[in-house]
Amino acid sequence: MEENSKKITRRDIIKGLATVPVVGAFAYSWYQKNRYDHLLKQAIQEEVRIDTENPVLNRVVSKDKQIRLGIIGTGGRGRSLLKAAGFLRPEIIDDYLEATAKNSTDKRYQEFLEQEDLNVVVNGLCDIYDKNAERGLQVCANVKRLGSDGEMADQPRRYKNYKDLLAADDIDAVIIATPDHWHGTITIEAARTGKHVYCEKPMTWTVPETYEVRKAVRENNIVFQLGHQLRQTEAYYKAKEAIKKDILGKVNLVEVTTNRNSPNGAWVYNIEEGAGTNNIDWEQFIGPAPWHPFSLERFFRWRCWWDYSTGLSGDLFTHEYDAMNQILDLGIPRSAVSSGGIYFYKDGRTVPDVLQQTFEYPDQDLTLMYSASLASNKSRGRVIMGHDAYMEVGGDLKIYVDSGSTKYREKLDEGLIDPKLPLYSFTPGMKQVDAITSATEQYFAGRGLLYTYRGGKRVDTSHLHIKDWLDCIRGGGEPSCNVDRGFEEAMTAHMGTIAYREGRKVYWDEDKQMIV
Amino acid sequence: MNKIINSDLSKMQVFWLAALRVLIGWHFLYEGLVKLTNPNWSAVGYLLDSEGLFKGLFYRMAGSETLLAAVDFINVWALILIGLVLILGVLEKPALLGGVALLALYYLSHPPFVGLKYGLPTEGSYLIVNKVLIELVAMLVLFYFPTSQRIGLCRLITNLKKSK
Numbered sequence: 302m303e304e305n306s307k308k309i310t311r312r313d314i315i316k317g318l319a320t321v322p323v324v325g326a327f328a329y330s331w332y333q334k335n336r337y338d339h340l341l342k343q344a345i346q347e348e349v350r351i352d353t354e355n356p357v358l359n360r361v362v363s364k365d366k367q368i369r370l371g372i373i374g375t376g377g378r379g380r381s382l383l384k385a386a387g388f389l390r391p392e393i394i395d396d397y398l399e400a401t402a403k404n405s406t407d408k409r410y411q412e413f414l415e416q417e418d419l420n421v422v423v424n425g426l427c428d429i430y431d432k433n434a435e436r437g438l439q440v441c442a443n444v445k446r447l448g449s450d451g452e453m454a455d456q457p458r459r460y461k462n463y464k465d466l467l468a469a470d471d472i473d474a475v476i477i478a479t480p481d482h483w484h485g486t487i488t489i490e491a492a493r494t495g496k497h498v499y500c501e502k503p504m505t506w507t508v509p510e511t512y513e514v515r516k517a518v519r520e521n522n523i524v525f526q527l528g529h530q531l532r533q534t535e536a537y538y539k540a541k542e543a544i545k546k547d548i549l550g551k552v553n554l555v556e557v558t559t560n561r562n563s564p565n566g567a568w569v570y571n572i573e574e575g576a577g578t579n580n581i582d583w584e585q586f587i588g589p590a591p592w593h594p595f596s597l598e599r600f601f602r603w604r605c606w607w608d609y610s611t612g613l614s615g616d617l618f619t620h621e622y623d624a625m626n627q628i629l630d631l632g633i634p635r636s637a638v639s640s641g642g643i644y645f646y647k648d649g650r651t652v653p654d655v656l657q658q659t660f661e662y663p664d665q666d667l668t669l670m671y672s673a674s675l676a677s678n679k680s681r682g683r684v685i686m687g688h689d690a691y692m693e694v695g696g697d698l699k700i701y702v703d704s705g706s707t708k709y710r711e712k713l714d715e716g717l718i719d720p721k722l723p724l725y726s727f728t729p730g731m732k733q734v735d736a737i738t739s740a741t742e743q744y745f746a747g748r749g750l751l752y753t754y755r756g757g758k759r760v761d762t763s764h765l766h767i768k769d770w771l772d773c774i775r776g777g778g779e780p781s782c783n784v785d786r787g788f789e790e791a792m793t794a795h796m797g798t799i800a801y802r803e804g805r806k807v808y809w810d811e812d813k814q815m816i817v
Numbered sequence: 818m819n820k821i822i823n824s825d826l827s828k829m830q831v832f833w834l835a836a837l838r839v840l841i842g843w844h845f846l847y848e849g850l851v852k853l854t855n856p857n858w859s860a861v862g863y864l865l866d867s868e869g870l871f872k873g874l875f876y877r878m879a880g881s882e883t884l885l886a887a888v889d890f891i892n893v894w895a896l897i898l899i900g901l902v903l904i905l906g907v908l909e910k911p912a913l914l915g916g917v918a919l920l921a922l923y924y925l926s927h928p929p930f931v932g933l934k935y936g937l938p939t940e941g942s943y944l945i946v947n948k949v950l951i952e953l954v955a956m957l958v959l960f961y962f963p964t965s966q967r968i969g970l971c972r973l974i975t976n977l978k979k980s981k
Contacts, residue, residue, distance in 0.1 A: 327846060
């Protein structure tokens with residue numbers, strides 16, 4: 302033993318253990334860093350506690366009773382809604398499978414397979430364009446979600462006129478995905494036949510039918526859902542809670558925007574080859590609109606004309622409005638002014654491609670501002686501005702403290718809150734992103750990269766919105782975008798449109814419940 | 818044995834090489850621990866931001882749940898263990914090789930070549946050579962000039978063995 306110890310010199314011990322204190326130094330620094338982060342986190346948590354989740358995801362309603370659907374309008378949007386209900390064209394499934402084979406990160410097929418079975422069947426379909434009707438029939442027959450070599454069910458019955466579909470007794474509920482000028486008329490008639498309605502936005506094309514739709518839905522006790530699927534966005538529930546908890550302080554300005562810069566985004570849709578009077582029922586297309594000789598351009602690009610469309614206000618502002626109405630309970634504004642013009646797409650359209658609308662809510666001491674361009678992609682998002690903080694809401698949610706805030710003054714001065722970093726941020730599928738989270742992580746979270754393939758399951762909001770409607774048909778209750786929310790949406794959009802078209806400030810007379 | 822292990826190097830040469838080893842170890846250890854203690858961390862974002870010749874390989878890693886879970890696990894624990902042993906000065910050579918392999922993967926997924934663009938922001942300006950590559954080469958230098966027999970637990974362990 303004595304001999305052994307001689308061989309290990311003091312120098313060996315010192316040099317052998319020389320770097321061990323580094324581990325200690327590391328541990329101490331690690332502890333310091335975590336303590337600092339914890340303090341910051343605590344300071345933030347004292348201000349923000351938000352945990353609301355999407356109620357539609359959590360609701361459990363028995364699906365034993367199969368609901369028999371009819372669909373009116375099986376163009377692009379109609380078929381998207383069928384996908385949300387669980388039906389997809391076999392050719393599209395082929396494409397998905399091919400894409401997955403080429404790139405394993407392409408999970409569209411898997412996601413579609415995982416989409417909850419809503420126990421619905423489509424018994425009737427109506428489209429005035431034969432090609433879209435044929436596509437729709439193929440979609441509805443694909444009940445097993447298979448590719449083109451799979452086994453298909455019988456196709457539903459095709460109705461040439463929507464009235465016949467509404468009269469069918471093997472249909473409980475209808476999805477309406479027609480051009481805007483038909484929304485109100487068909488909804489009213491469907492309600493009168495006792496059919497539940499899921500109607501694409503905007504709810505109506507004219508002011509008078511807005512009252513009629515509300516009346517018909519109420520009198521006939523049907524379940525009505527307006528197609529603002531953003532109602533299901535989880536970030537909006539969080540945003541609503543942040544407002545309720547007064548994290549932003551006094552909200553005084555809300556800014557919402559639309560920016561697009563492509564022909565498709567500006568409604569210059571493709572005119573299909575082979576389409577003509579032989580396969581389009583033009584007379585039924587015109588319906589309540591002023592008569593116009595047959596025009597392929599007007600048929601495929603109907604959103605460009607007031608004759609069938611509600612323009613930017615009805616098509617795109619309504620999404621923004623409904624999002625803010627959900628978060629802030631805005632209701633109908635006291636007044637609206639509007640300006641804009643046809644500045645880029647001088648293709649004979651009558652609806653503007655650049656539009657600014659300002660809505661006043663003096664009772665709530667705030668202004669809602671909408672600004673849109675169909676010829677610039679500069680993304681401006683949605684911002685709710687309060688005295689103490691502002692909030693950016695999209696698929697994710699970020700709250701930043703205002704440098705002039707009264708409420709957070711002390712913490713700002715102490716450096717516990719940095720106005721340049723989000724006080725709170727929520728990304729679906731990620732539980733906690735905040736000022737402490739690493740820049741890289743925040744960056745990926747913001748781009749939506751983190752939740753796409755992992756963690757929180759990605760679900761199609763349209764699917765949830767349809768499910769919300771079906772749940773209410775089966776189990777009672779009001780869908781998230783019911784006829785009252787629809788009434789507010791339609792009236793607000795109409796106010797903006799009237800202000801633009803008549804070049805004047807318009808008012809909402811609360812007592813008379815009318816636009817003046 | 819000691820003769821092979823850089824007995825020709827001066828004290829200062831050994832000291833600074835060992836310092837480089839410890840600092841790289843510190844960096845690895847911290848990178849690993851940060852990932853380990855963050856419940857939201859995954860390599861998926863980094864992998865999906867890949868460009869260059871091996872982009873497909875990194876996308877495949879991100880595409881499979883099992884593979885991704887394995888990548889995340891190995892990445893975190895390799896960083897921590899390599900970091901720890903480099904600081905302490907044991908198993909220096911296998912740790913350095915492991916570190917080189919990890920850094921090579923990081924470099925190949927985000928090579929700073931002309932024309933490749935990344936979503937992930939960088940904190941500096943790089944053309945072909947970036948800090949990952951420099952750290953990688955530094956680890957190779959350490960591999961050929963090992964120091965743990967002079968400064969590090971390895972010295973103690975070797976001498977203890979010899980003393981028996």
